[in-house]
Amino acid sequence: MQLRDAIDDYKRHVGHPTRFPGERRTHSGRFSGGGGRLVHVDADGSLRDFGYPLTGLSGLAIGRFGLAVDGERRWFGADGTTQRYVDGTTVIETTHHTDIGTVRRYDATVGDVHLTHAAVGNAAAENVTVEGTGTDASPPSDASLLVYARFTPDGRDDRLGQLRHTDAVEFYHTAEHDYLASATGITELRGQLPMTIPELLDGRAIGLPRDRHGGRYEEERLCGEVVLEVPFESGRTTVASLLSKLEETPREAAFERLDGLFDVVDPAHGAADARETLVSLVDGSVPSVPESVPDRDAIAADLRVLSLLSAASGLRIAGPDFDPHYQHSGGYGYTWFRDDAEIAGFLLDADERLALGLDDWHERSARAYIDAQRADGSWPHRVWPFSGAIAPGWANARLEAGPDHDYQADQTGSVVAFLARAREAGIDVDGLSEALVSALLGLDETLEADGLPVVCQNAWEDSIGRFGHTAATFLEAYAELARHGAEVGLDDDRIDGDVATHAEARAREVYDALDDLWVADRGCYALRETPHGDLDGRIDSATLAFAGAHRAFDALGSDGSGAVDPERLDRLVSHVETVVDGLSRETDAISGLFRYEADGWRQAEQGREKVWTVSTAWGANACAQLAVLLASRDDPRAEAMAARATELLAEVSPGGTLRAETSYLPEQFFDDGTPDSATPLGWPHAIRLATVALLADHDMLDVEAGVHAHADD
Template identity: 25%
Template structure:
């Protein structure tokens, strides 16, 4: 066992919606999730070394200098490791339809040997492991119903071993000499090594299965395949996926590569079996610096589904909508966050009702785009339960939705953004009711209108010239005071929910306050005044949110500035982070799915429901002026 420390932030991600891998800037596989993208992180270490002379040179260590890029528009990552003696190219990919990771190793220098060291943590644990070194140079590790088989597409030698009592690994120690020694079978905290000649190319395959036999069968079926064939197959698959999506319509054609990378990222983080989409590949499983990101939030999923609809990714949209239907709680609302299988995940608040409002909104948005009556019928029972709950979840003193946590998950109050999502969600439910149970429509429509009126009556701050963020509540639930802070989520009053007129003097004045208080010198928008989370930086998604409001009011130049900010602050691999530091560096979580969703929404035409809600305000304003 080595003393490897995995960074919080990966450089790249590859996967197929079932098997997900994150990689470091050094080309090291950091995490392997299977068979779902949110849990079952099965890797301790998977390291590659080259024997040149009398010792193993591990490719993820200094003095190697590393460069990385994705291969064209594909979920294939190329890493080049170079020092004074060696020049090695690594090409990493996951097979599109199989639980198999491929690592293609291509040295520029002949006469080397490849060393592969693996220390699994099946079921996220080193306990109860088993390992076997098999004929033909194959390794298989297994623990209950998860097995991982490794092999190289050429003749190899395999050994395995175990570590006990916190002692170091003899297998790893001998692997460092280039002459690994070990056993044919081991148990406990296990590891293993493969070694083979490396004349021009070696292909390492890592295959998962539900049993030792299944994993070995997956491995053996692919071992005859050459690396270039694997690359062509994955590239073809990704090209076809992109070809089925709508192209970007932004004026700046330079954003097209980022748009395509966003679509490919969706395929990596959207769970193929369940339809749940994680906020990001988990990078903080101990919750040391955050609450974790490898979960499904109904809010994030709603925005992602809007992006799926906007980009014609109907397959992802339908699966996401069905995930929402299945994950709904019995009371009618969605919990703070869930696992991809719909089970409630660890949380730190009772509820965030904006999520339930957003789910209703996206149900109706999907009908406007897909016109799928059967799907609409399928979603209606969930929509009715949610709308009935939200219609009753109102503070009679204010007319606003009752106290709940905000979308930033930091405070419980009666929030303006929650009111926007819930009000628009109830209006969406009323439209659905007209198609399914007209007797419910008036009730939901009236509830939505009352919330809209309450926003104008209770949250507009005349002396400050902007909407207030929330009514705070005391320990006994009594209203204490209005929170006058400026928050980027106030943009949600206009886009996408349009409970406030986007063009109105009040909304324009609110946006002016947001720009004054939250815009950073580099052009990014912070979340709110006094934010300290992970540095309190500007966020990609809030900046694009501002851009979407600009477009809503006809300011295409403003939209272009915000899209340009996202484009200029993507990572070197074309992924969008959660935040951007004041010095311009991408900061914190990479990739954040919501960031990519907002980018897609910003460079595709406005969705029908949002466009219609915006126009209804314009029409009402015209009537008033007449």
């Protein structure tokens, strides 16, 4: 998103009660991609690249489509347009019902290329009369596909150039060269310079494309914007864009790749053939889900989202970056090692229970974490997933001189827990044992003598202290190393005995120290101990991590008895119930958990905390984890806890109030049901997947009671 776009959006939405001005939103529409380029197809059919963090290429800032008939241009809008995923893949079908006819489109992203196949009239495989128009859905035979596109190679919207080739336009600044091509030729083509300073300063928003600027001879070539008219052949055409770096993909190779894909998706084929061809091109980008898997459609949707958000390295962005100029957030298009390792851990857990065949995903994650680990055993705040290089952040204290206050120690805890479990699961990656030893020593460095982590930043990245959630990640990391670290086989004079023995001793220290965070009058664990030594007794959904951490610790018990004592189990039940009850919010539109008490972030005019899908899914998972732990003790409270898990899970499942029509889980919701922030967010999708797997594995998944079984498109 360029500054010009942000300013234009600001003019459109300043003062809006639920929209933050200056952002590019993805609450409507769907994404196409997987393992690289990420393209958003909005509800009106417009395109935008969100894949820079995944590929290092900026690409398409905006693409619009319409029909050109008898010199008149009709741009498609959201009204009269429907959209769905095809056969559970990342191919998107968009149907435009206009007053001059029906256009059916299929959008697919294949590596570095995005393809849009469009069909009109009989070739659209469906004739529909648009209600209220009286037209017959067959555009005139001389209609052309209208295309407006603006490319931003190297992240620039100025100082750009064009090279015009047969049936293709090449856009460039320096390293990045982007191509726009048509399988059926180009009948009209004109360029357009970006918005001028007077236009930006004008109080009115600017419609795109703009009128041609008279008297500017350079407008045709010194720009990244073009308007094309593309003819239909037998009612069909295909338009494609390719992103590349010229030194990696020479011009001739780019044209060969485009021509090869055009040959496969031949406009002479019928619409059904084109759809099937595009599905075959993206086959394998989303793992297939066995028929026997419970709530199969929702799990397939989770895997699709996590595939979309993944780079070839295996690292994932938190979500599509709707706020790259940091207007109302710190950005989302980066890899956080906490979020990413939590996702990796949930995927590993679900795969072990449901046999999803994700070994390649686990190996890529483990390898990426090992490559990114610092010499002190920790991980940086955030990195670029396409390269692993450090990205802009505000919690890199361990790369700077000074205390650890601006370091997020829970990130290291989350990575360690995953790597220890991955090693036990047979994930064989060079350097894994060394990484675990280094990480163990890094955890020790940030554990105080009283058994709690040092003062640092929290999971929500908005305060410092000694957090309950951070302690939970340390407990789980040490417990997993204690369970699975005996075979690491590396000696270090800073480790007492072997890795497993040393880690178990540390786990017990943390377990005992958690008593210092207990708030008796509320029946829950504190959000944190402040830097001044006081307890902050607010309820925080991040402390729901205590449930999974205690299950991991419980496995350290000897003679078949769990390591969690009865008093701690009672406190754990009280804590989860208090957090879930205390953070619950139900309105006429939604039901779920908000993040923590007195959370003031992105409230806009609502004036109170917003519901988060991460918190709601976390609540479901914590209740499920605790239900399993209770059931292992034959504790009658297990049944009620499993029922609560199912209720919360239902809200983020198909048919739930927090699941968008697109099948995505947005990060947040206003009380009126308006989604907000990153959409889709990977973390709650991973939690949902693992929670379904856990409940199903222990015969606690009650579909009738809440987890909706209808298809997730």
